[in-house]
Amino acid sequence: MEIKSRIWIEEKGKPFIGFGRINLLKEVEKTSSISAAARAMHMSYKKAWQLLDQMNKLAPEPVVIKNVGGKSGGGTQVTDYGVLLIQKFEELNTQCITFLEEEFKSWQS
Amino acid sequence: MEIKSRIWIEEKGKPFIGFGRINLLKEVEKTSSISAAARAMHMSYKKAWQLLDQMNKLAPEPVVIKNVGGKSGGGTQVTDYGVLLIQKFEELNTQCITFLEEEFKSWQS
DNA sequence: AATCGCTATATTTATGAAAACATAACGCTA
DNA sequence: TAGCGTTATGTTTTCATAAATATAGCGATT
Secondary structure, X not given: OEEEEEEEEEEOOEEEEOHHHHHHHHHHHHHXXXXXXXXXXXXOHHHHHHHHHHHHHHOOOOOXXXXXXXXXXXXXXXXXXXXXHHHHHHHHHHHHHHHHHHHHHHHHO | OEEEEEEEEEEOXXXXXXXXXXXXXXXXXXXXXXXXXXXXXXXXXXXXXXXXXXXXXXXXXXXXXXXXXXXHHEEEEEOHHXXXXXXXXXXXXXXXXXXXXXXXXXXXX
16 A cells, blocks of 8 residues: 655646656756757657746746757756756655655554 | 645555545445446446446455345445545545645745 | 346447647757 | 758647446345
8 A cells, every 4th residue: 555646736727837847847957958858758849848838837937948049959948946946846745755654654553 | 826736545556545536435425326426426337336346456345335236226335444444535635735735835935 | 027226347439638740930050 | 051950839640538328137126
């Protein structure tokens, strides 16, 4: 028996950040490219682009900054705010898992 | 911005109980019938039956007891173990939500 | 023994989300 | 100015899951 959980944050009832988006953000941070991140995650470029676009639209300030054309075709950078978001989310998730596992022990007895 | 969560319990890597199954169990408890519960939840009888069947198979002891034929065609009762499961799950879920909301306050500041 | 509402299960059909495919624009570089 | 890899976006196709449909069996009740 294992306790499992998922957490996410909504804005105006729409999904803002969750596991998939955070992982995508981390990959973009690593590669500075939406297409490279999508490839690495075996996700279509379109899907990745849409997720990031929605995040940007829902966020109080941009999570990524995208550049079209130019050196190496362009690229995408995660903003400081985006980096903070990753850190905060992962921290909260870890805390949640720890809490649940502790509680679940006493449930089983 | 709202923090959201889902918890569930797995057995051997397979979903054992989660929101949908708990709600179904509660409805079966109320109606003593899989078909009545399914109707109330706008779920197909087959889906409901399958969910309960899988729960029973994964559980250490039966969650529901089903009777075919007889008075009013038969029926299904939630066992004491099943009732306990509902209570425990809902309690754990409430605790999780409380915990997350508290943590999320300090995140935002 | 006929009826009734339920459990049990197989088969077919819909539906919605993801993937796949296609194409255009952009701007540095060579 | 031709080419490259990227962002940007529309359209089509697949696929997995849920819903719908169909049918059989059960057993107390009448």
